Amino acid sequence: MREISVRRRACLLLAALTAASPVLSQTNRAIRVLVPGPAGSGMDAYLRAVSPAVSAKIGNPLVIENLPGAGGTLATAQAARASNDGHTLLIVSSNHVINPSLYKSLPYDVINDFSPVTIVGTVPMVMVASPGLAARTIPELIVQMKAKPGEFNFGSLGVGTVLHLAGAAFNIEAGVSTNHVPYKDASSLIADLANGQIQIAYLALPSVAQLVKAGRIKAMGVTNAQRAPAMPDVPAIAEFVPGYAMDAWIALLAPKGMALAQSKKYFEAFKEAMSDSAAKEALSAQGMIPILMPPEKVRGFMQEELAKQTALAHRVGLTAQ
Template sequence: MPPTDSATPHRLTRRQALAWGAAAATLGAPGLSWSQGDRPLRVILPLSAGSGADGAIRAIQTSLSKALGQPVVIENLPGAGGITGTTQLVRAPKDGSVIGVVSNNHVVNPHVYKSAPFDAIEDITPLTVIGATPFVLVAHPSVQARNVKELIALAKAKPGVLNYGSSGNGTILHLGAAMFVDQAQVDIKHIPYRGMGPLMNDILGGQVQLGVVAVAPAAAHIKSGTLRALGVTTAARVPSLPDVPTIAEQGLPRYELEGWIAAVAPAGLPKAEVARLYNGFKAALAMPEARDALIAQGYEIKLTPPEASAAFFRSELARMGQVVKNANVKVD
């Protein structure tokens, strides 16, 4: 991770209008100032409601409103692995009225989709990396392996017999498992699902044997024994699973992956607006209620200045390109 520290007129849905009103009411609370001339900040989330990134940004929504002194309205625009919503973002006004919150898929998509209507680097202005969450390689208890070394030995003894699920072709969870298969040099079949929910249900049910999933939703199942944790994907062990070794320390030293979220704006955003928005996130994440809420979602705060965030996007784009190439990941 890095060092830390014009669109078409849009008609609001009823849900978005209510959210707008709630944000405005929050800013009308004692101690906050909001004049009718202040505009809302529209936050495009190119992922579905209920996703990890959705929960994270909603966890800090009220604090961000307070820090910026304006309503914050979150709009989910999922589709095509994030391309649908990001297309709307890059075409938005370059005046600080619209930003987006993107995840790993932003730098994965250019390598797995044949074409996209925007450039993942040139068409955005990075504001800050907000935070990151660890993943864990899990197995159904019926799998005869209790750690990564045993899994590799089992897979090599039975090539093509084991399978792993993912939240969909080309997603970061797919790449996490594909990267393991590539580095371990084993033959394990891929079964794509449509989302994290169906994937988790079928791993728990034993319909699929393995998967790389987020630690937060898996932790309770690991502790109860309905899932077996084989290794965490991060460089260091995870505090919530202190007894689970990293994949890297179990014989795959190059393995490292985490799920990050970052705030971005359309390309060409004036420097004053970049500074204002970054400082807004900085102030929001300094509030205990925002920090605690984000940590409760399973995220480690990685507040990163704009220039360092831009460098991070470039390095992640190159790194994910190599992962996709090595694992031969394709989206039909």
């Protein structure tokens, strides 16, 4: 009888520990996180900053797999086909909801083929200008653009990117006409901007902060509705162009059908990880503004963003290929 009692207590203790353990830790199986971009990209840098704390929280290692190409659709398509057992996650940017306007036949539905986990936060974009540009402020720039319609060029990292649409939206809201010049890489864009080949450009804050500080280029305004904490002295474009706002957000998704309870556990793990001191320091260096939206609200947010970006792409005249 005593042996049976001991065994029963042991089983009850094991059951209690299993119930209290974090996400999937009893399997110790790695969690794949697919990244639709190269190593060193904003999404990749975010994951590498928080993954140690997330792994400690859930009890499973995170394995980051970079699958760049085709506007991020390669990694996204693979995630859509993956099992919904909780061992695959996908990180995406705002481009996720722009892609339906660029590609006629995506092999997935950007909303309905995924289980939402969280909107992590936004990485501010900055309108930057050539150091030789006469305009020092957004109002001065608008006056010059209106005086010389079609003579100003703005650079971005490709047609249909959120950076491109940030510039296109500025044209619309400010009532100006400028020419879009797409680049394949940031180094070429910045070189042309610095020497005056193009007058302005739209880039993520982390990629321009040191260049602005060094005086190689100048920051005109951030595209978020409010000023960015990492660049508090740089105004928001919205301060001079009411109604203008363009966010570059980052989200975590999972294959369709993953249980909501699982999504919530991942949400809590990433939320806690972002309060880790080392992660906070790394994210602050990137200029990230945390949002940490719970999974129940993500689908509605993404539906609104899809409608917004689709309407903007139509106004800009983007044609799906």
